[in-house]
Amino acid sequence: GAGVSQTPSNKVTEKGKYVELRCDPISGHTALYWYRQSLGQGPEFLIYFQGTGAADDSGLPNDRFFAVRPEGSVSTLKIQRTERGDSAVYLCASSFSGGYQETQYFGPGTRLLVL
């Protein structure tokens, strides 16, 4: 079946603008994760959804970042008043049920550049 997909693949925006990044997980996966990867670094956890609810949003850097998953499938990461420091690759991953030992399957990411 299809893997995790993310759109757009690239996004260029201006400082202060609002952006939305979309993630379509593997069909049937109830757990969904957002990570952020800066150049030369490993992915950094942002938020974890179990079904429709955010089970852990401890990685969101500040209140400009928000994510939703209203129907328990597609998720949208929303960034308000973007700053140049938000430039990074935003990765989405999903797993079957969020178990501790389950493999997380990653999408190709959205490369966000804030000018």
Place this chain on the structure above:
Amino acid sequence: GQSLEQPSEVTAVEGAIVQINCTYQTSGFYGLSWYQQHDGGAPTFLSYNALDGLEETGRFSSFLSRSDSYGYLLLQELQMKDSASYFCALNDYKLSFGAGTTVTVRA
């Protein structure tokens, strides 16, 4: 919090064996995972150790020692396509990644 350390770069020739070490500090975790990421690509799962010892998956093997807070990924019979970044990550339903090791395979 969690922290992981791994070498930044490793270079080897085709057919060689490479070992990527990962040391970590954590207050608790369920296992150690390894992911591969090619330039511009998605991280892909390679191996997972829940218990101490060696796990073998084809040309790749991974090892964990909880008492030493240490693990490694062993890449055997290196191929050009193995040139990529490799990340160790602590599993606690979410993943905490190291900074990654760039492996360059030369002919």
